[in-house]
Amino acid sequence: MSATLTSPALEKFDSLDWPARTVENWRFGSWKEANLSSVQPIGAGAPADLPAEIEGAARFVFQNGELISGSHEAVTPLSESFGPESRLGSPKLAALHAAKSDHGLTITTSGEESIEIIHLVTGEGLLLPSLVINAQAGAQLRVIQRFISTDEAPAVVLTAVDVNLAEKAEVKYLVTQELNLASKFIRIADSCLQSSANAKQAIIHTGSKWVREETYSTVDGSDGQSHILSVALPDSDQEFDQRTFQHHGSRDTYSNLLFKNTLFGKGKTIFSGLIFVDEGAHGTDAYQTCRNLMMTDHCEAHSMPGLEINADDVKCSHGSTSARVSEEEIFYLMARGIQPKLARSLVAKGFSAEAVEKLEDEMLEALALKVVERKFAAVD
Amino acid sequence: MSLTIENLQASVDGTPILKGLNLEIPAGEVHAIMGPNGSGKSTLSKVIAGHDDYDVTGGKVLLDGVDIAELEVDERSRAGIFLAFQYPAEVPGVSNANFLRAALQARMPDGEELDAVEFYQSMYAKMDELEMDRKFTKRAVNEGFSGGEKKRNEILQMMMLDPRYALLDETDSGLDIDALKVVAKGVNSMRSPQRGFLVITHYQRLLDYIKPDVVHVMSDGQIVKSGGAELALELEKNGYDFLKQTA
Numbered sequence: 001m002s003a004t005l006t007s008p009a010l011e012k013f014d015s016l017d018w019p020a021r022t023v024e025n026w027r028f029g030s031w032k033e034a035n036l037s038s039v040q041p042i043g044a045g046a047p048a049d050l051p052a053e054i055e056g057a058a059r060f061v062f063q064n065g066e067l068i069s070g071s072h073e074a075v076t077p078l079s080e081s082f083g084p085e086s087r088l089g090s091p092k093l094a095a096l097h098a099a100k101s102d103h104g105l106t107i108t109t110s111g112e113e114s115i116e117i118i119h120l121v122t123g124e125g126l127l128l129p130s131l132v133i134n135a136q137a138g139a140q141l142r143v144i145q146r147f148i149s150t151d152e153a154p155a156v157v158l159t160a161v162d163v164n165l166a167e168k169a170e171v172k173y174l175v176t177q178e179l180n181l182a183s184k185f186i187r188i189a190d191s192c193l194q195s196s197a198n199a200k201q202a203i204i205h206t207g208s209k210w211v212r213e214e215t216y217s218t219v220d221g222s223d224g225q226s227h228i229l230s231v232a233l234p235d236s237d238q239e240f241d242q243r244t245f246q247h248h249g250s251r252d253t254y255s256n257l258l259f260k261n262t263l264f265g266k267g268k269t270i271f272s273g274l275i276f277v278d279e280g281a282h283g284t285d286a287y288q289t290c291r292n293l294m295m296t297d298h299c300e301a302h303s304m305p306g307l308e309i310n311a312d313d314v315k316c317s318h319g320s321t322s323a324r325v326s327e328e329e330i331f332y333l334m335a336r337g338i339q340p341k342l343a344r345s346l347v348a349k350g351f352s353a354e355a356v357e358k359l360e361d362e363m364l365e366a367l368a369l370k371v372v373e374r375k376f377a378a379v380d
Numbered sequence: 381m382s383l384t385i386e387n388l389q390a391s392v393d394g395t396p397i398l399k400g401l402n403l404e405i406p407a408g409e410v411h412a413i414m415g416p417n418g419s420g421k422s423t424l425s426k427v428i429a430g431h432d433d434y435d436v437t438g439g440k441v442l443l444d445g446v447d448i449a450e451l452e453v454d455e456r457s458r459a460g461i462f463l464a465f466q467y468p469a470e471v472p473g474v475s476n477a478n479f480l481r482a483a484l485q486a487r488m489p490d491g492e493e494l495d496a497v498e499f500y501q502s503m504y505a506k507m508d509e510l511e512m513d514r515k516f517t518k519r520a521v522n523e524g525f526s527g528g529e530k531k532r533n534e535i536l537q538m539m540m541l542d543p544r545y546a547l548l549d550e551t552d553s554g555l556d557i558d559a560l561k562v563v564a565k566g567v568n569s570m571r572s573p574q575r576g577f578l579v580i581t582h583y584q585r586l587l588d589y590i591k592p593d594v595v596h597v598m599s600d601g602q603i604v605k606s607g608g609a610e611l612a613l614e615l616e617k618n619g620y621d622f623l624k625q626t627a
Contacts, residue, residue, distance in 0.1 A: 332469035332521075335429050336483040336537060337457035346482060350473025350520065357473070 009083070009099035016092040025089025028270045028302040029241045033184060033210045034093060039156050041100075042125030048150035050118060054363065057114035057144065064122055065103040065129065074113050078104035078130050084160035084188045088214035088243040094188055097128050097160045104130025112140040119146065121179060124153045131161040135169035135197070143173045144367065149180035149207065158186045165197035167221065172200045174364045176371045179207035181238065187213045195221030195250075200359050202229035204368050206375040211240040219246075219253035222283075226255040229359065231352045231368070233375045234267030234299070244273040244288075248311075252283035259290040260355040262348050263299035264379050272304040275318060277311050284314040292322040293351045295344070345376055381407040381444050383428075383461075383545040383576055388439035389601075390427045397423045399601035400439065405545065407444075408573040412587055413580045414612060415598035416620045421580045422466060424598070425547045429463040430456045443545070458487055460544030464534040464551050471521035476533065477503065479521045480540050487541075506539045510566050527554030535566040545576045552586035564589030584616035599623050 019031040026034075045063025053059060060070030067077055081101035086094035107115055119129055135141045147157055157179065165171055177185050185208040193199055205211055217226045232240045246255040261269040271290040292301035303320035325347050333343035349372060356368040383405045390398040397420045405411045413421055427434045428441055430453040441448050448456055471479065480503060485494045500517075507514060510532050522530050531551055538546055548567070552560055567577070567590050579590055587595070587609065595612045597605040597620075604623065605611070 326469070328469045329471050331431060331453060332465070332471065333479070333482075334453040335457055335463050335465075336479070336541065337454050337486045338482050339454050339486060340452070342482060342486070343454070346474050346479070347471060350471060353473035354520075 007099065009081070009095060013092065013095035013099045016095055018092050019090060023089050025243055025272070027272065027304070029212070030210060030239055034090065034186070034212060036093070036096065036126060036156060036158070039126045042121075042127045042155060043123050045120055046122040046150055048120050048122070051146070051148070054114070054116050054144060054367065057116040057142070059116045059118065060105060061118045061120065062103065062129065063120045065127055067103065072113070072115060074107055074109040074111070075115060076106045076108070078106055078132070081128070081130050081160065082132050082162055084162065084190065086188050086214055087216050088245060090186070090188065090212065090214060093158060093186055094160070097130070097158055097188065101128035101130050101160070104132070106132040106134065107141065107143065108134040108136065109141060110136035110139045114142040116144040117146070118148060119157070120148055120150050121155045121157060121183070122150045122153070124155060126156045126158065129157070129159045131159070133161070133163040133171060133173065135165045135171045137166040137168055139166070139169040139171070141169070141171045142361065142364065143171065144364065145174070146176045146178065147185065148178050149183060152180050152182055154182040155179065156184045156186070160188045161190070163189070163191035163199065163201070165191070165193045165199055167194045168196045170198045172359060172361050172364060173202070174359065174368060175203040176368070177203065177205045177207055177211065178371060181207065181209050181236070183208050185211045189213070189215045191216070191226065192218045192220055193224035193226055196223040197221065198225045200227040200229070202231070202356065202359055202364070202368065204371045205230070205232040205240050206371055209238055211242075213240075213242045215242070215244045217244075217246055217255060218249055219255055220249040222250055222252040224250070224253050227358060228255070228257040229355045230259040231355050231372060232259070232261045232269055233264070233352070233372065233379075234261070234269060235264040235375070235379050237266050239268040239270075241270040242272075246273070246275045246286055246288060248275070248277045248281045248284040248286060250281055253281065254285045255287070257288045258355050258358060260293070260352055261291070261301060262293045262295060262351055263301060264295045266298045266300070268300040270302045271320065272306070273318070274306040274308060275316055277309045277314055277316065279310045281311045282313045284311060284316065286314070286316045288318040290320040291351070292320075293348060294322055294324050295348060349373070349376060381574075383578070384442040385428070386440045386442065388427065388441065389437045390423065390434045391437055392423070392434050396437070397434070397601055398427065401602050403596065403603055405576040405578055407544065407576045409593040410571065410577040410579060410590060411594045411596060412592040412612060413578065413596045413598050414582065414615055416623070419598045420601040421598055422549055425463055425549045425578070425580060428547060429453060429461060454486070457541070462538050462541055462543035462546045464538055464546065464548045466550040466553060468522050468530045468534055470523045472523050474521050475518050476521050477517040480537065483537070483541060503540060506536055509539075509569065510536055511562050512536060528556065528559040531555055531563055532559065535563050539566060539570060544574065545578070546570070547578045547580070549580045550582065551579070552581055552583060560586065561589060584612045587612045
């Protein structure tokens with residue numbers, strides 16, 4: 001990247017190194033993909049057909065970073081990055097976002113709101129969207145954020161999100177990553193929950209040739225509940241690299257992570273997750289599960305679940321499985337007349353649906369399943 | 381019209397289980413098979429359904445005169461064979477309603493869509509008959525169901541798919557007496573001159589509610605004795621000791 005002005009953010013960016021093989025947080029990952037030194041800023045966007053409106057949600061549409069529609073009293077446009085921090089291996093990328101991001105939104109509310117944000121991505125180059133969600137005490141917020149390619153050009157989306165939940169706030173946040181198969185997608189996500197707050201965050205990855213996602217969640221108030229969900233459907237040579245950190249900073253907190261990957265073709269997934277319980281965070285209840293459904297002989301799944309517990313009286317579990325479609329289930333479906341290909345597809349979709357259902361929001365579930373269905377149709 | 385099994389031989393991992401079994405179930409009749417553990421009863425039902433764990437090494441299964449050896453599992457189902465499983469599989473994330481719709485859609489001619497309203501009406505009516513709560517339509521297939529709920533679900537599927545020949549593999553296992561009556565009522569409502577049943581069971585109790593036309597005793601992969609409904613009572617009373625005497 002060439003700097004035109006100096007700023008603390010740019011200086012920080014310049015002082016850091018691109019990810020390297022030796023960094024533990026890049027184990028099994030394609031660290032070379034993260035080197036964006038030769039990527040130029042993306043040009044002007046182009047209009048495109050938009051997905052069907054979501055009932056009751058205020059819609060904001062960006063074309064290559066330019067806000068072309070949308071207004072809501074709880075939403076303020078951003079003209080610069082909020083300054084994300086990567087604690088999971090990508091400080092250089094976070095610094096790049098901090099230095100260069102010039103668009104995004106801040107959502108601040110104590111009420112009940114539904115906001116949908118669509119990022120249309122056109123042409124080659126780097127795009128750096130931001131999103132800040134401030135759910136104030138008692139807020140009930142639903143946010144949908146979609147990343148959609150309008151062409152087949154190799155874009156790079158480096159996005160950052162900061163989610164803050166005050167006491168008793170509830171946030172349901174669904175992200176769909178539907179970029180073309182030439183693009184890259186990098187996401188740095190941070191969330192912090194205060195007492196009795198409840199966050200359900202889900203992401204559906206269907207697009208991009210390479211994805212790097214770093215999700216850091218802190219539950220910092222008693223009875224706070226953080227649900228982190230992901231459905232990834234890599235096909236052909238797609239690689240989805242997801243790193244997570246469930247941080248329990250207070251007593252009587254809960255987190256539950258469920259990642260479900262269905263791998264087709266030569267698809268590859270990397271999951272590395274850590275549950276970290278602070279000293280004194282007694283009564284923590286934390287779960288972490290990554291499940292991989294292997295649809296071919298050529299796909300590849302790496303899972304590195306982890307726990308670090310520094311308190312007593314905690315309930316924690318972590319686990320990872322990789323399995324093929326159960327032949328018993330296939331036989332059962334076929335014994336009811338369902339053709340073998342459809343039977344496999346039903347079982348695989350059901351596997352993804354299990355994570356989506358944890359959102360406990362019919363509208364969000366329907367949208368997520370639609371995106372999943374589209375990917376299945378493309379794979380078939 | 382019948383489901384006819386001629387000299388059927390099948391093995392699993394090289395071990396013969398069915399050893400020349402002969403059986404004819406005419407449409408309109410209910411046949412029961414009883415027999416000691418390990419005699420091959422469940423294997424018979426799975427072989428008829430087409431499970432590929434079993435190698436058919438000889439003999440034939442004829443569905444209304446047509447050999448089904450070359451048909452895949454799903455093709456056999458669409459041709460009219462229904463197997464109610466002893467241990468139905470759980471299919472996480474696939475709702476009962478979507479599963480049944482897919483099974484019925486698979487029976488539709490190309491380009492024709494199942495009428496969703498008719499489907500739900502038909503399913504609800506049958507669920508009422510089986511005293512099943514409607515919440516089961518949204519729940520994942522068999523996931524978290526009790527033993528009795530799974531068996532009712534099997535009968536619901538049978539009622540929806542309207543097969544020509546139904547094989548009930550130990551449908552009574554895991555059922556309390558009330559559930560057994562409900563399940564039997566569902567089966568009895570399906571009895572017709574056009575449909576045949578093969579009921580596999582260990583206990584005469586089921587046959588109090590589903591009256592068989594013929595009872596067969598299976599032992600060591602063969603049918604060794606056949607008789608009327610009274611044969612089941614005799615077995616209940618005397619057990620299978622006579623098999624040792626004739627061996």
